[in-house]
Each structure stands twice: as structure tokens, then as C-alpha cells.
Amino acid sequence: MQEYITKNEKETIKLGKKLAASINTGSIIAIAGDLGSGKTVFVKGIAEGLSINDHITSPTFTLLHSYEGMDATLHHFDVYRVLDERELFEIGFYEYLHSGDICVIEWAELICDLIPSHAIWVHIERTLNDVNERRITIEGMNEA
Ligand code: ADP
Ligand code: MG
Numbered sequence: 001m002q003e004y005i006t007k008n009e010k011e012t013i014k015l016g017k018k019l020a021a022s023i024n025t026g027s028i029i030a031i032a033g034d035l036g037s038g039k040t041v042f043v044k045g046i047a048e049g050l051s052i053n054d055h056i057t058s059p060t061f062t063l064l065h066s067y068e069g070m071d072a073t074l075h076h077f078d079v080y081r082v083l084d085e086r087e088l089f090e091i092g093f094y095e096y097l098h099s100g101d102i103c104v105i106e107w108a109e110l111i112c113d114l115i116p117s118h119a120i121w122v123h124i125e126r127t128l129n130d131v132n133e134r135r136i137t138i139e140g141m142n143e144a
Contacts, residue, residue, distance in 0.1 A: 004136045005127070012038050012124075015136060016045020022142045023120070025072065026100045030108030030115045033124035038134050039106040042122060043076055046104060050074055058106065063091055073101040080107040085114065 006012040019029070029046065031039045044056045052069040059065040059078045067074045075096045082088060088111070096103055097116060108115055120140040127133045 001137055001139045002141060004138070006038075006134045006136060007130070008132050009038070009041050012041045012134060012136065013045035013048065016042040016047075017049035018045075019120070019122070019138065019141055020046045020049025023102060025102065027102050028097060028116055028119040029102070029104045029122060030112075030119045031104065031106050031122045031124065032109035033122075034126070037124040037126060038136075039124060040078075042124065042136070043104050043106070046102075047074055047076075050102065063087070064096075073099075075099070075101055075103045076106075077103065078106040079111050082111065085111075088114065 004015055006015060023029070031042060033039050040056065040058045047054065047056050047067060050069045050072045052067045052074055054067045056076065057065070059076055060080060063077060063079065063082065065076045067076065077093070079088070088094070105115065108121070120138065123137045125135050127135050
């Protein structure tokens with residue numbers, strides 16, 4: 001497990017980019033953290049790292065946004081509002097996980113039983129030091 005402290009949004013984006021540089025097609029990234037902790041900011045970094053230039057927003061109501069990059073396709077889930085597993089079946093969640101594309105799941109801790117065991121887990125939390133400081137742990141990242 002690696003632990004990082006980021007002091008602002010920019011540093012969290014940079015860390016997302018670093019993670020993107022270490023993943024492969026088919027990687028699944030499960031992101032846990034409270035509302036406003038910086039999950040979507042982290043996904044922005046991942047997207048940047050994959051050379052995806054789209055504007056990244058939380059798919060809070062649609063559950064899923066997909067982005068096509070030059071080299072990779074990114075499926076970005078936000079499962080905060082998912083009420084039951086059937087909803088995930090309906091949007092093809094499991095097919096996406098096995099599609100060979102890169103999948104990122106915000107609020108993954110809410111469905112941790114459904115996350116494949118090979119997923120990379122990212123935990124983001126605020127610290128008591130500063131409103132803009134975050135402690136970010138990453139489990140399962142390949143060392144570059
Ligand atoms: P979430 O997706 O977890 O609900 P967002 O990524 O949408 O959260 O929002 C995080 C908010 O916190 C943004 O407004 C961002 O500017 C702010 N922020 C402040 N410091 C940081 C930091 N170190 N890392 C990420 N976001 C930060
Ligand atoms: Mg979000």
C-alpha cells in the first residue's frame with residue numbers, strides 16, 4: 001500500500017495521472033471516500049493520464065460516463081445512488097468490468113462485494129491539518 005498526502009486539487013490530479021501511467025487495459029480502480037473528498041478530481045487525473053481531454057464530471061445521476069481516448073476507453077461509474085445490484089446489471093456493469101477497458105468506480109466501498117479482487121483500491125480522506133489536504137492510499141498499484 002502506498003500513502004500520499006496532497007495539499008490541493010492539482011496534486012491529487014497529478015497522483016491520478018501517476019496511477020494512470022501504471023495501469024493496463026482492463027484495470028479496475030475502486031475509489032472510496034466521502035462526498036467532496038476528491039474522487040472525481042482524482043478521476044480527472046486518471047483521464048488526463050490516459051490522454052482523454054473530455055471534461056470529467058461525476059456520473060451521479062446516470063451512474064456511468066464513458067470516454068474514448070486515443071489509446072484507452074475509460075468507463076467512469078458513480079454508484080452513490082445505486083439502490084440494488086439489479087440496477088448495475090441493467091446498465092451492464094459486469095460487462096464493462098470484463099470489457100478490457102479501464103473502469104473507475106466512485107463510492108466503490110458501497111458495493112465492495114461486487115468489486116473484482118484484482119481491483120486497485122484508492123481511499124481518499126480529509127485530514128485535520130488543512131481544508132485542502134487529503135490523505136490518499138493506493139493498494140495494488142504496480143510500481144513504475
Ligand atoms: P467527490 O467526487 O469525492 O465527491 P470532488 O472531486 O467532486 O469530490 O470534489 C472535491 C472538492 O475538493 C473539489 O472542489 C476540489 O477543488 C476540492 N479539493 C480541495 N483540496 C483538494 C485535494 N487535495 N484533492 C482533491 N480535491 C480537493
Ligand atoms: Mg464525485
